[in-house]
Amino acid sequence: MKRFLFFLSLAWIAAASAAAxxxxxxxxxxxxxxxxxxxxxxxxxxxxxxxxxxxxxxxxxxxxxxxxxxxxxxxxxxxxxxxxxxxxxxxxxxxxxxxxxxxxxxxxxxxxxxxxxxxxxxxxxxxxxxxxxxxxxxxxxxxxxxxxxxxxxxxxxxxxxxxxxxxxxxxxxxxxxxxxxxAAWREAMAPLAGRKVVTKHKSLVYLADAFGFSVVTEIEPMPGVEPSAAQLKSLVATIESENVAAILVEPLYDLRPAEFLSQETGVPLAVVPQSVGALDGVDDYVGLFERIVAEIRKAGII
Ligand SMILES: [Zn+2]
Structure with missing residues (x-):
C-alpha cells in the first residue's frame, strides 16, 4: 500500500510539474x-x-x-x-x-x-x-x-x-x-472569383482577397449602425446595377437588412461564420473555412 501511494504521489508530482x-x-x-x-x-x-x-x-x-x-x-x-x-x-x-x-x-x-x-x-x-x-x-x-x-x-x-x-x-x-x-477551397469558390458581393461590415475583405472576389459595398453605413430605409433603397439599386452575385453576412449581426435586400433583389444570402465558435460545429481554424465554403455552397452561390 505504501509503495502504491509512493508511485501515486510520483505520478501526481509528474503531472503537476508538466502542468506548471x-x-x-x-x-x-x-x-x-x-x-x-x-x-x-x-x-x-x-x-x-x-x-x-x-x-x-x-x-x-x-x-x-x-x-x-x-x-x-x-x-x-x-x-x-x-x-x-x-x-x-x-x-x-x-x-x-x-x-x-x-x-x-x-x-x-x-x-x-x-x-x-x-x-x-x-x-x-x-x-x-x-x-x-x-x-x-x-x-x-x-x-x-x-x-x-x-x-x-x-x-x-x-x-x-x-x-x-x-x-x-x-x-x-x-x-x-x-x-x-x-487548393480545395479555391476550387470550390471558383464560381465566385471575379464576382462582386455585398457584406455587412468591412470584415470579409481578406476572404475576398483570398478567393478573388470583391466587396462592392457594406450594408452598414458606419460600423455598428443599421441602414435607414433610404439607404436600403440605395443598396437595392447598387446590388442590381453592379450585378452582385451574393450577400455575405456573419451571424453576429442583425440579419434582417440582409434578408430584406436578398428578397428585394433575388441575390442569394449566405450567413458565413467569421470566427471559430461563431456557429455550432465551427471548432477550429481549418473548420472555419470548411464551413464558410459550405454555407456559400448551401446558399446556391457556388
Ligand atoms: Zn471591423
Missing part, C-alpha cells in the same frame, strides 16, 4: 486560440478572452478576462486597434508586466501580416471608423493563418526554448494542412 511547465497563453479571439493550440499542442494551455459569437470590436472588459490576463505568460492579440475599446482596460487591471507591449509575452499579430485598407488620411473613431490602422480582420485569409502560425511558433520558442523544435514542426504541419485545403 506549460506555457499559459491568452488570445483576444478564438481564431488565434485555435492556431496557438495547433502550434503549441500539449506544451501550452490556451484561452480566448472573447467568444466567436461576439464582435471583437465591441467586447466588454470583464473580471474573468482580467484573471485570464493576470495568469498568462503570453498574450496574442490581433492588433491594428481591433481590441482598442477593451483590451487596454483589461491589461491595466491585470497588472501582469510580462504581457505588456514591448515584452516577449505580448504578441501583436497585425505586425506580421500585410494589412488591407490602410488609411491614407486622418481618421478617428468618432467618424465611425474602427479600422483606423488598416483592416484588422486578416485572419479571414487562410494564407494569413499560416503567417500567424509561424509568428506564434517563433514567439513560443523564445518563451519556451526547450520545445522550440516542436513549435516549428507543428507550425509547418499546420501550414501544410492549410496549403492542401486552400
Amino acid at each position: 511547465a506549460q506555457v499559459r497563453v491568452v488570445t483576444t479571439t478564438t481564431d488565434s486560440a485555435s492556431i496557438v493550440q495547433a502550434v503549441g499542442g500539449s506544451e501550452v494551455v490556451v484561452e480566448s478572452l472573447t467568444r466567436g459569437s461576439s464582435d471583437p470590436h465591441f467586447a466588454q472588459a470583464k473580471p474573468s478576462m482580467i484573471r485570464q490576463a493576470y495568469d498568462a505568460d503570453l498574450l496574442v492579440l490581433i492588433g491594428a486597434d481591433l481590441e482598442i475599446g477593451w483590451l487596454p482596460a483589461v491589461l491595466q487591471s491585470a497588472r501582469n508586466p510580462d504581457i505588456l507591449p514591448g515584452q516577449p509575452g505580448h504578441l501583436d499579430l497585425s505586425t506580421f501580416v500585410r494589412r488591407l485598407e490602410m488609411p491614407t488620411g486622418p481618421v478617428t473613431r468618432a467618424m465611425g471608423h474602427v479600422h483606423a490602422k488598416g483592416n484588422p480582420h486578416f485572419w479571414l485569409d487562410p494564407r494569413n493563418g499560416v503567417v500567424i502560425a509561424r509568428a506564434i511558433a517563433s514567439r513560443l520558442a523564445a518563451i519556451d526554448p526547450e520545445h522550440a523544435e516542436t513549435y516549428k514542426a507543428n507550425a509547418k504541419a499546420f501550414a501544410a494542412t492549410i496549403d492542401e485545403r486552400m
Whole structure:
C-alpha cells in the first residue's frame, strides 16, 4: 500500500510539474486560440478572452478576462486597434508586466501580416471608423493563418526554448494542412472569383482577397449602425446595377437588412461564420473555412 501511494504521489508530482511547465497563453479571439493550440499542442494551455459569437470590436472588459490576463505568460492579440475599446482596460487591471507591449509575452499579430485598407488620411473613431490602422480582420485569409502560425511558433520558442523544435514542426504541419485545403477551397469558390458581393461590415475583405472576389459595398453605413430605409433603397439599386452575385453576412449581426435586400433583389444570402465558435460545429481554424465554403455552397452561390 505504501509503495502504491509512493508511485501515486510520483505520478501526481509528474503531472503537476508538466502542468506548471506549460506555457499559459491568452488570445483576444478564438481564431488565434485555435492556431496557438495547433502550434503549441500539449506544451501550452490556451484561452480566448472573447467568444466567436461576439464582435471583437465591441467586447466588454470583464473580471474573468482580467484573471485570464493576470495568469498568462503570453498574450496574442490581433492588433491594428481591433481590441482598442477593451483590451487596454483589461491589461491595466491585470497588472501582469510580462504581457505588456514591448515584452516577449505580448504578441501583436497585425505586425506580421500585410494589412488591407490602410488609411491614407486622418481618421478617428468618432467618424465611425474602427479600422483606423488598416483592416484588422486578416485572419479571414487562410494564407494569413499560416503567417500567424509561424509568428506564434517563433514567439513560443523564445518563451519556451526547450520545445522550440516542436513549435516549428507543428507550425509547418499546420501550414501544410492549410496549403492542401486552400487548393480545395479555391476550387470550390471558383464560381465566385471575379464576382462582386455585398457584406455587412468591412470584415470579409481578406476572404475576398483570398478567393478573388470583391466587396462592392457594406450594408452598414458606419460600423455598428443599421441602414435607414433610404439607404436600403440605395443598396437595392447598387446590388442590381453592379450585378452582385451574393450577400455575405456573419451571424453576429442583425440579419434582417440582409434578408430584406436578398428578397428585394433575388441575390442569394449566405450567413458565413467569421470566427471559430461563431456557429455550432465551427471548432477550429481549418473548420472555419470548411464551413464558410459550405454555407456559400448551401446558399446556391457556388
Ligand atoms: Zn471591423
